[in-house]
Amino acid sequence: xxxxxxxxxxxxxxxxxxxxxxxxxxxxxxxxxxxxxxxxxxxxxxxxxxxxxxxxxxxxxxxxxxxxxxxxxxxxxxxxxxxxxxxxxxxxxxxxxxxxxxxxxxxxxxxxxxxxxxxxxxxxxxxxxxxxxxxxxxxxxxxxxxxxxxxxxxxxxxxxxxxxxxxxxxxxxxxxxxxxxxxxxxxxxxxxxxxxxxxxxxxxxxxxxxxxxxxxxxxxxxxxxxxxxxxxxxxxxxxxxxxxxxxxxxxxxxxxxxxxxxxxxxxxxxxxxxxxxxxxxxxxxxxxxxxxxxxxxxxxxxxxxxxxxxxxxxxxxxxxxxxxxxxxxxxxxxxxxxxxxx
Amino acid sequence: xxxxxxxxxxxxxxxxxxxxxxxxxxxxxxxxxxxxxxxxxxxxxxxxxxxxxxxxxxxxxxxxxxxxxxxxxxxxxxxxxxxxxxxxxxxxxxxxxxxxxxxxxxxxxxxxxxxxxxxxxxxxxxxxxxxxxxxxxxxxxxxxxxxxxxxxxxxxxxxxxxxxxxxxxxxxxxxxxxxxxxxxxxxxxxxxxxxxxxxxxxxxxxxxxxxxxxxxxxxxxxxxxxxxxxxxxxxxxxxxxxxxxxxxxxxxxxxxxxxxxxxxxxxxxxxxxxxxxxxxxxxxxxxxxxxxxxxxxxxxxxxxxxxxxxxxxxxxxxxxxxxxxxxxxxxxxxxxxxxxxx
Numbered sequence: 001x002x003x004x005x006x007x008x009x010x011x012x013x014x015x016x017x018x019x020x021x022x023x024x025x026x027x028x029x030x031x032x033x034x035x036x037x038x039x040x041x042x043x044x045x046x047x048x049x050x051x052x053x054x055x056x057x058x059x060x061x062x063x064x065x066x067x068x069x070x071x072x073x074x075x076x077x078x079x080x081x082x083x084x085x086x087x088x089x090x091x092x093x094x095x096x097x098x099x100x101x102x103x104x105x106x107x108x109x110x111x112x113x114x115x116x117x118x119x120x121x122x123x124x125x126x127x128x129x130x131x132x133x134x135x136x137x138x139x140x141x142x143x144x145x146x147x148x149x150x151x152x153x154x155x156x157x158x159x160x161x162x163x164x165x166x167x168x169x170x171x172x173x174x175x176x177x178x179x180x181x182x183x184x185x186x187x188x189x190x191x192x193x194x195x196x197x198x199x200x201x202x203x204x205x206x207x208x209x210x211x212x213x214x215x216x217x218x219x220x221x222x223x224x225x226x227x228x229x230x231x232x233x234x235x236x237x238x239x240x241x242x243x244x245x246x247x248x249x250x251x252x253x254x255x256x257x258x259x260x261x262x263x264x265x266x267x268x269x270x271x272x273x274x275x276x277x278x279x280x281x282x283x284x285x286x287x288x289x290x291x292x293x294x295x296x297x298x299x300x301x302x303x304x305x306x307x308x309x310x311x312x313x314x315x316x317x318x319x320x321x322x323x324x325x326x327x328x329x330x331x332x333x334x335x336x337x338x339x340x341x342x
Numbered sequence: 343x344x345x346x347x348x349x350x351x352x353x354x355x356x357x358x359x360x361x362x363x364x365x366x367x368x369x370x371x372x373x374x375x376x377x378x379x380x381x382x383x384x385x386x387x388x389x390x391x392x393x394x395x396x397x398x399x400x401x402x403x404x405x406x407x408x409x410x411x412x413x414x415x416x417x418x419x420x421x422x423x424x425x426x427x428x429x430x431x432x433x434x435x436x437x438x439x440x441x442x443x444x445x446x447x448x449x450x451x452x453x454x455x456x457x458x459x460x461x462x463x464x465x466x467x468x469x470x471x472x473x474x475x476x477x478x479x480x481x482x483x484x485x486x487x488x489x490x491x492x493x494x495x496x497x498x499x500x501x502x503x504x505x506x507x508x509x510x511x512x513x514x515x516x517x518x519x520x521x522x523x524x525x526x527x528x529x530x531x532x533x534x535x536x537x538x539x540x541x542x543x544x545x546x547x548x549x550x551x552x553x554x555x556x557x558x559x560x561x562x563x564x565x566x567x568x569x570x571x572x573x574x575x576x577x578x579x580x581x582x583x584x585x586x587x588x589x590x591x592x593x594x595x596x597x598x599x600x601x602x603x604x605x606x607x608x609x610x611x612x613x614x615x616x617x618x619x620x621x622x623x624x625x626x627x628x629x630x631x632x633x634x635x636x637x638x639x640x641x642x643x644x645x646x647x648x649x650x651x652x653x654x655x656x657x658x659x660x661x662x663x664x665x666x667x668x669x670x671x672x673x674x675x676x677x678x679x680x681x682x683x684x
Contacts, residue, residue, distance in 0.1 A: 078531060079669065080524035086665040089619045126470075126523060128499050141533055142495045152494075153484045154501030157470050159527060161495040182422035185464070185501060189420060191483055277431045323428035327421065 001070055004111070008063070017051035020062055022111040023252060030251045032296040037244070037259050039251035041110070057094070058104075064093045065104045072120040076140045078160040081105060081116075081123055110252040117163050117210055127211035128155035128181075130188055131199030132172050133218075135165040153188055155202060163210045167221055173197040174338065175218050177261075179205065179230040179239055183319050183330070192331050196338070199224065206239055212256040215243060219258050226258055227338055232266035233281070233316035234288040237306065245297040263302065264337040268309035271317045274333070277324055278315040285316060343412055346453070350405070359393035362404055364453040365594060372593045374638040379586070379601050381593035383452070399436070400446075406435045407446045414462040418482045420502040423447060423458075423465055452594040459505050459552060469553035470497035470523075472530055473541030474514050475560075477507040495530055497544060505552045509563055515539040516680065517560050519603075521547065521572040521581055525661050525672070534673050538680070541566065548581055554598040557585060561600050568600055569680055574608035575623070575658035576630040579648065587639040605644065606679040610651035613659050616675070619666055620657040627658060 004020070011018035023029070024044040033040050050059045068087060072079055079087070084105065085098040095101040109116050116122070129149055136146040139161045146168060149156055156162060176198045178184045184202035187193060193200050199218060203211055218224045228243055230236030240263035250256050271278050281289075289311055292298050298307060310316070322330045346362070353360035365371070366386040375382050392401045410429060414421055421429070426447065427440040437443040447458050454461070471491055478488040481503045488510060491498055498504060518540045520526045526544035529535060535542050541560060545553055560566045570585055572578030582605035592598050613620050623631075631653055634640050640649060652658070664672045 077669070078527070080527065080662070082522075082524050082660070082662045083528065083665045083669060086619060086660075086663050087669065089663075089666040090668060122527070137495060139495055140531060145493070147493050151487070151489050152498050153479060153481055153503040154499045156494050157496045157499055159496030180424075182424050185420070185422065186425065189482060189502075277428060318424070318428075320422070320424045321428050321431075323425045324431040326432060327419070327425060327429065 001066065001073070001112070004066055017049065018059075019047055019049040019051070020059065020111065021045050021047050022107060025106070025110055025252060027248070030248055034296060034299065037297075037300075038246045038254070038257050039248055041252045061088075061093060061095065061101070061104045062107060064088065064091060065101070065108055069108065069119045069121065078120040078122055078139070081121060084121060106252075113252070115209060115213065115250075115253045115255055117160070117213060120160070122160050122163075122210065123208065127158045127204050127208050128184065128202040129158050129162065129199065129214065130155040130184070130202075131175075131193050132170055132197075133167060133199055134169040135162065136168050137161050137165050139164065149199070150193070155184065155188070155200070158201075158208070158210050158214060160210075163213055167217065170199070170222060170224075171197065172199045172224060175199045175201060175215060175224050175226040176334070177201040177203055177207070177211070177215055177226060177228045177243065178319075179203055179236055180319060183229070186320075186323075186327065186330060187334075190328055190331055192334065195331065196334065203239060207243055209250065209256055212243055212258070215261065216255060216258045219260055225341075226261035227264045227341070228261055229264055229319060229334070230266065231316070231318045232268055232271055232276070232278075232310075232321075234285055234292055234307070234310060236266070236319075237263065237303070238288075238292065241292075241297055241303065262341050264341065265333070266317060266319050266322070267302065268306045268313060268315075271313060271315050274322065274325075276317040276321040278317040278321070281310065281314045281316050286311070286314070343408065343415070343454070346408055359391065360401075361389055361391040361393070362401065362453065363387050363389050364449060367448070367452055367594060369590070372590055376638060376641065379639075379642075380588045380596070380599050381590055383594045403435060403437065403443070403446050404449060406430065406433060407443070407450055411450065411461045411463065420462040420464055420481070423463060426463060448594075455594070457551060457555065457592075457595045457597055459502070459555060462502070464502050464505075464552065465550065469500045469546050469550050470526065470544040471500055471504065471541065471556065472497040472526070472544075473517075473535050474512055474539075475509060475541055476511040477504065478510050479503050479507050481506065491541070492535070497526065497530070497542075500543075500550070500552050500556060502552075505555055509559065512541070512564060512566075513539065514541045514566060517541045517543060517557060517566050517568040518676070519543040519545055519549070519553070519557055519568060519570045519585065520661075521545055521578055522661060525571070528662075528665075528669065528672060529676075532670055532673055534676065537673065538676065545581060549585055551592065551598055554585055554600070557603065558597060558600045561602055567683075568603035569606045569683070570603055571606055571661060571676070572608065573658070573660045574610055574613055574618070574620075574652075574663075576627055576634055576649070576652060578608070578661075579605065579645070580630075580634065583634075583639050583645065604683050606683065607675070608659060608661050608664070609644065610648045610655060610657075613655060613657050616664065616667075618659040618663040620659040620663070623652065623656045623658050628653070628656070
């Protein structure tokens with residue numbers, strides 16, 4: 001942030017129009033690296049030059065956003081993307097809509113090379129966490145306080161405070177990330193978090209970035225192996241895939257990808273193997289499968305063969321379909337699946 | 343539950359086809375009582391008679407559902423509506439889809455006269471709570487453990503454990519129920535929960551029943567006054583209205599209504615009074631307003647005049663629009679609004 005301010009000041013002191021140079025995020029500069037199994041932003045740069053009348057508004061928006069973030073950091077505060085958008089109105093900064101201010105925040109991420117969560121900007125979507133992990137808060141008003149995340153059996157919402165907390169102590173050995181809230185509650189209630197020594201994460205559909213960041217941190221800082229447990233359909237698979245390989249939209253933020261994480265089901269092949277109650281795939285599901293078959297992230301196993309299996313059986317099942325064998329059956333299922341991976 | 347089982351047994355022992363008699367929930371038997379400000383189920387009864395071939399399937403579904411719930415209660419367990427649906431498959435009980443099993447659970451609520459949450463059946467939707475309230479858990483594996491709900495600055499998800507917990511101790515004086523997650527986080531971060539001695543509840547849009555139940559309990563058991571803070575649009579108003587007056591669908595459960603709760607904004611009139619950034623109402627918004635103008639729950643103030651004001655100005659604003667005056671401005675706004683109510 002200081003470098004940004006200094007470079008602007010230098011330009012002005014040298015009698016030049018100030019400009020900002022940042023990585024180009026357009027699709028021609030975002031590449032999938034099959035060997036590393038992730039997206040990367042290339043070397044092309046884009047410039048916001050205040051001399052150019054077409055850039056002036058964008059330059060202004062970027063500088064105001066940087067100023068807003070600077071104040072958050074200085075005061076150890078956080079803000080939602082929406083608050084940032086509305087705050088701009090008080091300064092006469094002109095964003096057409098929140099999409100436009102969200103895009104400028106993404107530009108700032110690309111410029112700084114870190115996710116917006118680390119400079120205090122959070123989206124509204126929420127996920128949850130539960131398990132034997134003691135954390136220490138770093139946010140305003142709670143500095144130094146600690147809590148063990150197994151103390152509330154309904155789970156803890158993953159917001160700014162947990163995302164940016166210090167991990168102090170855990171006896172857990174694995175992480176299980178779960179698509180649906182019902183299954184998350186089930187694994188708590190069946191004491192599976194205890195019997196499997198697992199930290200549980202409720203993704204709530206497509207994983208919010210804060211959940212992806214926590215998974216990455218648990219994997220990297222504590223060395224915990226991560227498993228992803230979703231519905232048996234192309235959308236569930238893709239939730240898992242984005243945790244493992246990342247997404248084009250967040251190619252500029254390496255901190256969100258956990259290449260080491262494993263998708264453990266529910267697989268298309270499990271529908272027959274476990275005789276699960278299943279529904280027919282819709283046209284939209286089948287279209288999604290064809291789209292994913294062309295995606296470079298789906299060239300490896302189990303991704304490719306499971307896509308082909310879905311295409312063959314034309315069925316989908318929810319993770320809670322395992323309850324047809326009783327509420328506790330999921331425990332047996334997970335043990336079989338996870339032992340296979342060790 | 344025992345009465346149900348006994349009445350079925352008696353019918354059989356007396357050589358009769360067993361039957362179940364429960365309150366009729368069809369619209370002709372659900373009335374709005376303007377004086378009491380809530381819906382009520384009338385005196386008509388509906389019968390599921392196993393002698394009638396058209397009732398036999400329904401009778402069977404109801405009895406299995408009662409059996410499922412009996413086992414939950416006996417083992418101090420909970421289940422999602424979805425788990426219940428899938429569990430039925432393991433017993434060869436035939437529900438066409440989850441809508442059908444959800445309806446039978448509602449029948450059981452009407453029969454027993456208590457919400458499904460009190461017999462361990464929970465939906466997936468989640469809300470959150472934060473504030474100085476010490477609770478003691480009663481759920482399986484956590485009996486007797488207690489936690490103070492101000493210990494995690496991201497808030498606690500409201501699930502089965504919190505909904506059914508005992509309230510042990512609080513220094514809070516009011517409850518503020520908030521539509522959006524961003525605003526919920528803002529009130530925590532600005533320490534407004536402390537300066538206003540408030541327990542905060544994040545509704546996450548239309549209030550889930552567990553959130554409505556917690557509000558009711560805080561009001562009734564602890565005598566806390568409740569305030570509801572939503573977006574300035576007909577949908578936000580209706581979120582507040584359902585907390586105060588209840589809904590037709592849950593007319594058979596009095597435990598979800600808090601007649602004493604107050605909607606404090608954001609009002610249509612606040613858009614001008616506070617010069618908030620506003621958007622135009624859509625056709626769908628205007629249609630909703632006309633619909634609500636005919637609704638018996640909107641005959642009193644502030645409901646009626648605010649509907650008319652929306653219709654006049656044809657504008658809507660989000661609660662976070664208050665951030666145009668700075669991130670802390672909401673504190674001033676809430677103090678003005680709430681002091682008016684004392």
